[in-house]
Amino acid sequence: MPHNAGYYHAAYIIVAVVYGAYALSLWLRLRAVRRKHDQGSNGVRVD
Amino acid sequence: MTTQFTSDVRAPAVASPQRTRSGISWWFIVAVIAVAATYIRAIYFTPLEAIQGPAQKIYYVHPTSAWVAFLAFGIVALASIGYLWLKDLKLDRVAESAAEVGVVFTSVTLVTGSLWGKPIWGTWWTWDARLTLTLFLWFIYVGYLVLRGAIEDREMRARYSAVLGILGALLIPFIHLSVYLFRTLHPMPIIGKPSRPSLPNEMLETFALAFVSFTILFIALFRARYRLAIERDALDAQERG
Amino acid sequence: MGPSTLGAALLIARKDLAIEFRTRTAFFSAAVFALLAIVIFFFAWDPTAVAGMDLAPGVLWVIFTFAGLLGLNRSFSVELADRAIDGLLGAPVRREAIYLGKALANVVFVGAVEAISIPAVALFYNTPFGGRWLAIAGVALLATIGLVAVGTLFSAMAVNTRLSELLLPMLSLPFFVPIVMPAAQATARLLSGRPVVEAANWLKILLAFDLVFVAACMMAFPFTVEE
Numbered sequence: 442m443p444h445n446a447g448y449y450h451a452a453y454i455i456v457a458v459v460y461g462a463y464a465l466s467l468w469l470r471l472r473a474v475r476r477k478h479d480q481g482s483n484g485v486r487v488d
Numbered sequence: 489m490t491t492q493f494t495s496d497v498r499a500p501a502v503a504s505p506q507r508t509r510s511g512i513s514w515w516f517i518v519a520v521i522a523v524a525a526t527y528i529r530a531i532y533f534t535p536l537e538a539i540q541g542p543a544q545k546i547y548y549v550h551p552t553s554a555w556v557a558f559l560a561f562g563i564v565a566l567a568s569i570g571y572l573w574l575k576d577l578k579l580d581r582v583a584e585s586a587a588e589v590g591v592v593f594t595s596v597t598l599v600t601g602s603l604w605g606k607p608i609w610g611t612w613w614t615w616d617a618r619l620t621l622t623l624f625l626w627f628i629y630v631g632y633l634v635l636r637g638a639i640e641d642r643e644m645r646a647r648y649s650a651v652l653g654i655l656g657a658l659l660i661p662f663i664h665l666s667v668y669l670f671r672t673l674h675p676m677p678i679i680g681k682p683s684r685p686s687l688p689n690e691m692l693e694t695f696a697l698a699f700v701s702f703t704i705l706f707i708a709l710f711r712a713r714y715r716l717a718i719e720r721d722a723l724d725a726q727e728r729g
Numbered sequence: 730m731g732p733s734t735l736g737a738a739l740l741i742a743r744k745d746l747a748i749e750f751r752t753r754t755a756f757f758s759a760a761v762f763a764l765l766a767i768v769i770f771f772f773a774w775d776p777t778a779v780a781g782m783d784l785a786p787g788v789l790w791v792i793f794t795f796a797g798l799l800g801l802n803r804s805f806s807v808e809l810a811d812r813a814i815d816g817l818l819g820a821p822v823r824r825e826a827i828y829l830g831k832a833l834a835n836v837v838f839v840g841a842v843e844a845i846s847i848p849a850v851a852l853f854y855n856t857p858f859g860g861r862w863l864a865i866a867g868v869a870l871l872a873t874i875g876l877v878a879v880g881t882l883f884s885a886m887a888v889n890t891r892l893s894e895l896l897l898p899m900l901s902l903p904f905f906v907p908i909v910m911p912a913a914q915a916t917a918r919l920l921s922g923r924p925v926v927e928a929a930n931w932l933k934i935l936l937a938f939d940l941v942f943v944a945a946c947m948m949a950f951p952f953t954v955e956e
Binding site for chain 2: 442443444445446448449451452453455456457459460463464467468470471474475477478481482
């Protein structure tokens with residue numbers, strides 16, 4: 442049997458890291474947009 | 489001078505979409521569990537393939553990502569047609585979300601395909617019909633996203649993206665045909681490519697689990713990206729109006 | 730599509746070509762670029778490894794796509810000044826006619842660049858065309874229709890964005906592959922003296938591409954100039 446486990450280790454790590462990083466980026470961007478939106482709404486002057 | 493801070497104020501309901509609930513969605517939790525289960529099963533509870541060796545295990549993550557990449561593009565194409573027909577920005581948000589998630593899955597498909605090709609076929613890249621088609625899918629996705637990024641006007645962005653989404657979908661069969669014709673001309677030397685063996689049940693089950701898990705992951709990521717699209721459009725409407 | 734659409738298209742094509750002919754800058758730029766590129770490819774080539782005849786089709790078709798892109802860029806940028814496009818859109822002319830007219834003008838433009846490039850390649854790469862000029866011109870025409878169909882539409886879109894010079898090649902090139910590949914294969918067959926029928930087989934995919942994309946782009950064009 443060939444000794445090529447390294448390739449599949451690399452692949453599995455990359456898959457987890459990339460999808461995880463993307464999910465994280467979505468969460469961060471969502472948080473940033475929500476924050477900006479809330480600031481805009483909350484800063485409404487009613488006087 | 490007082491400024492009333494009120495959290496009841498939301499973006500005007502008419503022009504912009506409603507805001508979304510915050511918090512982690514169930515889809516995401518299920519996706520993480522499913523993918524983790526796939527990993528554990530693939531790594532520890534699935535037999536090794538005798539001829540190809542451990543690298544064969546890439547098979548559980550590569551075609552599964554590829555399927556999602558093409559599924560996402562199908563969604564982009566359908567949403568694009570829908571948008572040009574109905575002019576509903578919701579459909580454009582669907583297209584934009586599917587495109588972004590799709591390009592991530594396409595990139596992973598290309599990288600894992602390369603990592604699979606090297607030990608199995610002896611080369612990092614081969615102009616294999618499917619890999620080449622995936623490469624072109626990637627180019628179309630990137631063009632689509634760059635186009636979106638280059639247009640400020642919301643409505644024009646939706647319209648132009650929809651046109652590109654539809655044309656891109658039309659292109660796919662032509663690329664497929666071109667690559668096929670090209671390869672019949674130029675038999676590519678592939679070193680030691682094993683013919684695809686029929687999979688024993690354990691491997692099939694792992695593959696099925698992987699297939700379902702990554703599809704759930706796609707749904708979770710798509711929903712999150714769609715939420716982002718809604719929030720961003722609401723924010724833009726508020727900043728404008 | 731009635732005669733008025735075609736008539737309008739021809740008028741628009743004539744207008745564009747008249748503007749082009751008056752200044753000729755764009756044409757000269759594209760032609761000189763093509764010639765320079767042909768020369769550079771020559772210097773990048775190892776004649777002991779590859780025969781001129783083997784290299785020529787590839788060089789020819791790569792040059793055509795890039796020179797074509799240069800030409801396509803100007804197709805709608807010319808309308809930007811003073812929002813000239815509004816005049817066109819205000820006229821009682823179907824949108825499809827505008828697209829067809831622009832595309833026709835582009836075919837002439839790109840065709841003219843090709844007409845210069847082909848003899849240049851024959852000359853510099855010692856690749857006699859041996860009486861196959863007409864067949865090669867036919868291949869070039871079919872391929873040019875495809876290149877221009879897609880390029881004209883994308884040029885209409887790109888001109889409205891911030892990154893128009895980058896965006897046009899980026900969007901167009903994936904679409905050029907199913908054109909360039911059969912065109913280069915057919916040209917190679919013709920140049921190496923193989924029976925014309927062999928080249929004709931490659932043209933089927935070219936023809937299919939042209940039919941599909943001329944129709945699709947013509948239908949899509951109104952969406953790019955909606956008010």
